Structure formats: C-alpha cells, structure tokens
Amino acid sequence: MPTSTTKREDILDSALTLFAERGFDATTIPMIATDAKVGAGTIYRYFANKEVLVNTLFQHYVTLFKEALEKNYPEEAGIREQFHHLFQGMIRFTNEHDHALYFIKTHTSAYFLDASSREQFGHLLMIFENFFEAGKQHGHIRELPSKALIAIIFGGFLQLYQLIRVGELEASAELLAGVEESCWDAVRHHS
Amino acid sequence: MPTSTTKREDILDSALTLFAERGFDATTIPMIATDAKVGAGTIYRYFANKEVLVNTLFQHYVTLFKEALEKNYPEEAGIREQFHHLFQGMIRFTNEHDHALYFIKTHTSAYFLDASSREQFGHLLMIFENFFEAGKQHGHIRELPSKALIAIIFGGFLQLYQLIRVGELEASAELLAGVEESCWDAVRHHS
DNA sequence: TTTATAGGAATGAATATTCATTCCGCTTTT
DNA sequence: AAAAGCGGAATGAATATTCATTCCTATAAA
Incomplete structure (x- = not known):
C-alpha cells in the first residue's frame, strides 16, 4: 500500500484541533506530531511545510x-x-x-x-x-x-x-x- | 525627568496594535521595540516578560x-x-x-x-x-x-x-x- | 555660572531557548 | 533482499531574554 491514508488524516485531525484551540503560530509541528502519534518528520512526507498544511x-x-x-x-x-x-x-x-x-x-x-x-x-x-x-x-x-x-x-x-x-x-x-x-x-x- | 512615563506607554500602545493585528504569538518583542522606537531591552525594564506585558x-x-x-x-x-x-x-x-x-x-x-x-x-x-x-x-x-x-x-x-x-x-x-x-x-x- | 559626578535609564549586541525542517538509520512491506 | 515508510535526533534559523556598556539628568562643588 502506498502510504496508508490514515496517517495523513491523523495529522490533519490533530492540526485542526490544535490550530483551532491555540492558533497557527502557537502550534508547533512537534505538537501536531505528538498529538497525531507520528514522527515530526512524517508530517513532511505529506505536507511540504507548515503553511501548506494549514x-x-x-x-x-x-x-x-x-x-x-x-x-x-x-x-x-x-x-x-x-x-x-x-x-x-x-x-x-x-x-x-x-x-x-x-x-x-x-x-x-x-x-x-x-x-x-x-x-x-x-x-x-x-x-x-x-x-x-x-x-x-x-x-x-x-x-x-x-x-x-x-x-x-x-x-x-x-x-x-x-x-x-x-x-x-x-x-x-x-x-x-x-x-x-x-x-x-x-x-x-x-x- | 526620571523615566518619562511616555516610554512605558509607547510600548503598550505598540503592543496593543501589533497583538491585535497579528496576535500574541506572531508578534515579536523586537517588533514591538521597533514600533515603539525603543531598545528591545527597554521593554524588560518595564515588564518582566512578554506574558506580563500582554x-x-x-x-x-x-x-x-x-x-x-x-x-x-x-x-x-x-x-x-x-x-x-x-x-x-x-x-x-x-x-x-x-x-x-x-x-x-x-x-x-x-x-x-x-x-x-x-x-x-x-x-x-x-x-x-x-x-x-x-x-x-x-x-x-x-x-x-x-x-x-x-x-x-x-x-x-x-x-x-x-x-x-x-x-x-x-x-x-x-x-x-x-x-x-x-x-x-x-x-x-x-x- | 560652569563643571564634575553619581546613579538611574536606555541600549543593542550576546546568549539561551524554541521551533521548523532535514536527514539517516530502523522497520515494515512486497 | 530491496524498497518504501517512519521516527526522532540533529541542524540551523528565529526569537525571547540578559547584561555590560553608554547616555542622561539632577545635584553639588568650584
């Protein structure tokens, strides 16, 4: 399977919650990674950078x-x-x-x-x-x-x-x- | 004149504008200092840290x-x-x-x-x-x-x-x- | 009146910390 | 066994905070 879509969605879900609760600037990539139970680097497999993600x-x-x-x-x-x-x-x-x-x-x-x-x-x-x-x-x-x-x-x-x-x-x-x-x-x- | 109260207020004024326009996290202390025409260190003479300021x-x-x-x-x-x-x-x-x-x-x-x-x-x-x-x-x-x-x-x-x-x-x-x-x-x- | 000086205020370069992004070795899949 | 996917430590840039130094100004001596 080429990259289970699950992780991508876990990342998006966590990002949504954190961005909503703390705002874009106060939300760090490591925070999102932790919440999504994913390595920080993995986020960059799916999104070029934080702005693309948001x-x-x-x-x-x-x-x-x-x-x-x-x-x-x-x-x-x-x-x-x-x-x-x-x-x-x-x-x-x-x-x-x-x-x-x-x-x-x-x-x-x-x-x-x-x-x-x-x-x-x-x-x-x-x-x-x-x-x-x-x-x-x-x-x-x-x-x-x-x-x-x-x-x-x-x-x-x-x-x-x-x-x-x-x-x-x-x-x-x-x-x-x-x-x-x-x-x-x-x-x-x-x- | 010992420390004109002006500087403190200049700092507060600039901080208000910047916090309102960009939000707390996207506003840096140097930004506030520049806008208030004050040295970055001066802000710390009046406020213990960024959180106290806000x-x-x-x-x-x-x-x-x-x-x-x-x-x-x-x-x-x-x-x-x-x-x-x-x-x-x-x-x-x-x-x-x-x-x-x-x-x-x-x-x-x-x-x-x-x-x-x-x-x-x-x-x-x-x-x-x-x-x-x-x-x-x-x-x-x-x-x-x-x-x-x-x-x-x-x-x-x-x-x-x-x-x-x-x-x-x-x-x-x-x-x-x-x-x-x-x-x-x-x-x-x-x- | 002029000059010297003390001490608080201000500065901004230096330091410490935080964060986005990268990189490499490990794991899982095929 | 090779390839692909992952994790998370390592990196470098950006930022908060500190601090040694300079700058004023008010007072006082000359």
Whole structure:
C-alpha cells in the first residue's frame, strides 16, 4: 500500500484541533506530531511545510462547509425555510467537524493564507451574500450591507459555539432553536 | 525627568496594535521595540516578560471598557435605553481605543492569560449578565441563557468591527444604528 | 555660572531557548 | 533482499531574554 491514508488524516485531525484551540503560530509541528502519534518528520512526507498544511486544512473544510450548505438547498421554499436550512447546515457541520468552523473563522484573515484559500473562502461567503441580497430585494431582510449581516450571524453563532465547546453551555435542541430564532430576528425585516 | 512615563506607554500602545493585528504569538518583542522606537531591552525594564506585558495590556483595557460601560449607566431608565447605553459604550470605546476591543476578544481565552486577567474579564461579562438577567425577569428579553445572549451580541459586534477596521465597511452613523437595532432584535423578547 | 559626578535609564549586541525542517538509520512491506 | 515508510535526533534559523556598556539628568562643588 502506498502510504496508508490514515496517517495523513491523523495529522490533519490533530492540526485542526490544535490550530483551532491555540492558533497557527502557537502550534508547533512537534505538537501536531505528538498529538497525531507520528514522527515530526512524517508530517513532511505529506505536507511540504507548515503553511501548506494549514492551507490544505483550510481549503478542505471551507469546501466541505460550502457543500454542506449547498446540499439540498430549498431553492423554491420561503426565505425563513432557506434560513433554517443554512442555520441547520452550520449546526450540523459544527457537530460533525468539531473545531472546523472555529478554525475557519479565526484564520480567515491570517497572513499565511494563500490566494486559493482566500478564493475558496470568498465562494463560501457568496452563498450567504446571495441569500441576503435576494431577501433584501423582497423586503424580507433588514436593509443592512450583506457583509454586515453575515458578520452578525457568523460572529454570534461562532462565539456561542465556543462557549459550547468550552463546556459553558450545553448544545440542547432547545438552545439551538432559540439561537436560530434570535439570529433570524437579527437579520429579518421587522415591520 | 526620571523615566518619562511616555516610554512605558509607547510600548503598550505598540503592543496593543501589533497583538491585535497579528496576535500574541506572531508578534515579536523586537517588533514591538521597533514600533515603539525603543531598545528591545527597554521593554524588560518595564515588564518582566512578554506574558506580563500582554496581561498588563489585557487588564488595562478590560478595566477601561468596564468603566466606560458603567459610567452614567441609566439605572432608572427603560431597558431599551439601557441597551442603547451599553451599545453606545461599545462603539465609543472602540472608537477611542482603536484596537482594544478586538485585542480583548481575540485574546480572551488565550493560554497565557493569568488568573487576574480572567477574573477581570469575568467582571466585564457580569455587567451584561446582570442586564440580561434583569431583562428576562421582566419579560423584555428573550429566554435564552445570558451567556448565549452575550455571545451573540459580542460576537456579532466584534465581527462587524473587524470588517470596519479592515476597511470593508464604513462606520457611518446609519450603519451603526442599524446594527444596534439588529442586535436589539436578536436579544429582545418578541411577542 | 560652569563643571564634575553619581546613579538611574536606555541600549543593542550576546546568549539561551524554541521551533521548523532535514536527514539517516530502523522497520515494515512486497 | 530491496524498497518504501517512519521516527526522532540533529541542524540551523528565529526569537525571547540578559547584561555590560553608554547616555542622561539632577545635584553639588568650584
């Protein structure tokens, strides 16, 4: 077998957790190696260097997230249901990939992201941007720049999930439903 | 003049900017020294080490922020006005101390914060917690854990301000008023 | 008023430490 | 037995921290 894919994924998993918890600069390669139960040198068999590793990780999860949001998107449904779909997508994605969204968020404007990573992230934002623009057109969404609306939703959601991850809140269905309602009220148009 | 207090403050100012822009780990002491126009060794005359420096900075601005929120707090006013006061406090503080809130936010759960820093930050949260608890008691605020409400407001606000700092949005009075309304709708009780 | 001097402040080159990356011998697979 | 995959010690570069030296400035002697 040419290099079992397992190790590569162990490395990516460990890197995701550590980058999310401590940040890129505070995470050392030996740390990742230890956590992944792998020699430090092995990491370099799979990734040319630390920056390639972080960009690979970033693009991988941005893509996954984008797909999660786009899958089964209810094009024809009402706006509230579309919002529900997006919000549920965020929740499901966060549950499936523990640290991924937080990692994405905290590294979105990092100095070491390459052009491709930035581009991928742009695509991701576009999903939300399209949603909000269409919603504003129909008078369903508050008249604020889409970028601002995205920031409010994303910022709030991720800050909340940080609390959950740290254990200060429990992710009950009730809490999540309440938060979705809160976020919806933040962006919808009120008459 | 024996050691003008200026140098110490030059150092703190430079550190604030650099920590906020690049993060603690990506900021080197020589960088701070250069920016502050000071010898690298001079920093160690004022701060025992890099961690003491960052904790000093953190506590300083948390305290300032807390004071800004508490000053002229309208105890007797209605809840919407109290919310306005808090929100305005956030805006004013951010305008007066450019990078301070962002620095606080991005370093709140950092591994190098000492007990005192964490405690100070707890006091800060208490202001919001008290506000939300009282509001829920009177049925004015959404029935969600205060921690969650705080996360939504803070997360959203700071994410937004990051866009402003980066220049993607302009901090017009109109935008800020809209965002305040959005945040208020996120936390208030809807009948 | 001018000059000398003590002592705190500031400096930045030197040192110690940490970290990304490399390299080589050992292990496993074929 | 050869080849491929691994581990982890070794290397070199970057960084935090130290320290011997210089620079001020305030006071005091001349």
